[in-house]
Amino acid sequence: MKIREIAQLFGIDQDFAPAGNGHINDTYRSADGQYILQRVNTHVFTRPVELMENIEAVTEFIAAKLRETGGDPSRETLKVLHTEDGRSYIEDEDGFFRMYLNIADSYTVEPEDAGPAELTEAGAAFGRFQELLDDYDAAKLHETIPFFHDTENRLKNFRAALEKNSAGRAESVKAETEFVLSHAWIASVVLDGIRDGSIPLCVTHNDTKINNVLFDVNTHKAICVIDLDTIMPGSRLYDFGDALRISASTAAEDEPDLTKVHFAPEAFKAFASGYLSEVGSTLTPREKELLPFSALLMCYECGTRFLTDYLEGDVYFKVKYPEHNLVRCRTQFRMAEEILAAEESLKAWVAAFSDGSAEV
Numbered sequence: 040m041k042i043r044e045i046a047q048l049f050g051i052d053q054d055f056a057p058a059g060n061g062h063i064n065d066t067y068r069s070a071d072g073q074y075i076l077q078r079v080n081t082h083v084f085t086r087p088v089e090l091m092e093n094i095e096a097v098t099e100f101i102a103a104k105l106r107e108t109g110g111d112p113s114r115e116t117l118k119v120l121h122t123e124d125g126r127s128y129i130e131d132e133d134g135f136f137r138m139y140l141n142i143a144d145s146y147t148v149e150p151e152d153a154g155p156a157e158l159t160e161a162g163a164a165f166g167r168f169q170e171l172l173d174d175y176d177a178a179k180l181h182e183t184i185p186f187f188h189d190t191e192n193r194l195k196n197f198r199a200a201l202e203k204n205s206a207g208r209a210e211s212v213k214a215e216t217e218f219v220l221s222h223a224w225i226a227s228v229v230l231d232g233i234r235d236g237s238i239p240l241c242v243t244h245n246d247t248k249i250n251n252v253l254f255d256v257n258t259h260k261a262i263c264v265i266d267l268d269t270i271m272p273g274s275r276l277y278d279f280g281d282a283l284r285i286s287a288s289t290a291a292e293d294e295p296d297l298t299k300v301h302f303a304p305e306a307f308k309a310f311a312s313g314y315l316s317e318v319g320s321t322l323t324p325r326e327k328e329l330l331p332f333s334a335l336l337m338c339y340e341c342g343t344r345f346l347t348d349y350l351e352g353d354v355y356f357k358v359k360y361p362e363h364n365l366v367r368c369r370t371q372f373r374m375a376e377e378i379l380a381a382e383e384s385l386k387a388w389v390a391a392f393s394d395g396s397a398e399v
């Protein structure tokens with residue numbers, strides 16, 4: 040069906056034009072600016088119906104909370120619209136489509152353009168998102184990508200790829216392999232916390248790049264978190280750590296010149312200050328203690344995923360040249376080393392900021 044015909048099934052008789060800057064879904068905005076139509080990328084998201092059930096459940100929960108607490112549900116969360124026969128999606132031979140209300144007068148910021156003020160606002164937006172969902176029973180959500188942040192499982196997959204050596208590259212990645220194996224302890228820290236109950240199972244967003252936060256064009260404040268396709272049960276530390284993995288790096292994830300790749304503690308502090316001011320009082324002591332570690336964890340996990348994919352012949356991540364995954368892996372391990380070196384001082388800063396005795 041044509042986009043216009045899809046929209047009509049949602050009771051909206053208008054033209055739509057491409058919008059947004061996403062790399063996964065195709066996004067269109069209606070001519071009157073009130074609606075967002077998306078074709079969900081079903082190659083990436085193979086369980087779109089479960090994904091929509093997750094999004095509807097979580098956004099309705101947030102909207103109810105916002106109504107109770109005087110927030111603005113039409114602006115501070117995504118709103119899933121229904122077709123005239125009550126469905127949250129249309130699936131036909133051209134794809135899987137859904138409709139949201141457009142959040143007007145908003146813009147997004149790319150990671151390379153984010154300064155300290157934007158980082159603090161983004162931290163606050165992700166903190167608020169977690170705070171609003173603190174009492175949501177995450178076990179009710181579908182695990183749309185099983186074992187997504189199960190780092191022990193990622194390590195198991197790495198060992199299997201190394202053993203199989205299907206692309207014949209194992210010999211050429213000895214230093215990186217040594218890094219993964221000698222830091223294998225990293226994989227169990229958060230999982231141990233989930234197992235012993237010191238880290239709660241919560242709703243995780245799983246794509247906490249700053250460009251998934253909408254900002255208000257007038258106030259420049261963060262309005263809400265979007266792009267909820269990967270929400271699943273997990274630890275809040277995954278979302279905090281993954282945001283910092285990108286935002287606290289001085290270079291792109293695939294920067295080949297490692298002399299340009301550094302962990303920026305000031306970016307960590309800018310983001311964490313916004314985050315802690317929203318959700319700080321809800322986090323458990325163990326979660327708070329592990330905030331710096333979570334950035335290390337996500338760099339280690341992601342680097343291990345890139346290396347695994349390199350060993351398997353680049354079957355998961357899109358690559359532009361043969362060494363692309365290896366280059367990505369190296370930036371992640373460089374970040375991991377620098378965060379490890381800074382971890383104790385960042386922990387002290389988190390503790391001091393939390394009790395009001397430190398500034399950014």
Ligand code: ADP
Pocket residue numbers: 058059060061062063064065066075117139140141142143145146147250251265266267
């Ligand atoms: P992708 O998974 O492709 O990144 P997103 O859901 O993040 O898709 O949407 C892509 C872009 O579309 C966003 O960065 C934002 O600019 C715009 N967008 C998406 N949903 C809305 C909305 N409800 N209101 C306003 N803009 C939106």
Ligand code: GN1
Pocket residue numbers: 063083246269292341
């Ligand atoms: C993928 O699609 P994108 O680029 O937002 C991946 C993330 C990785 C990221 C690394 C579903 O995210 O987990 O951190 O690449 N998403 C999925 O660039 O695997």
Ligand code: MG
Pocket residue numbers: 061062250251266
């Ligand atoms: Mg996005």
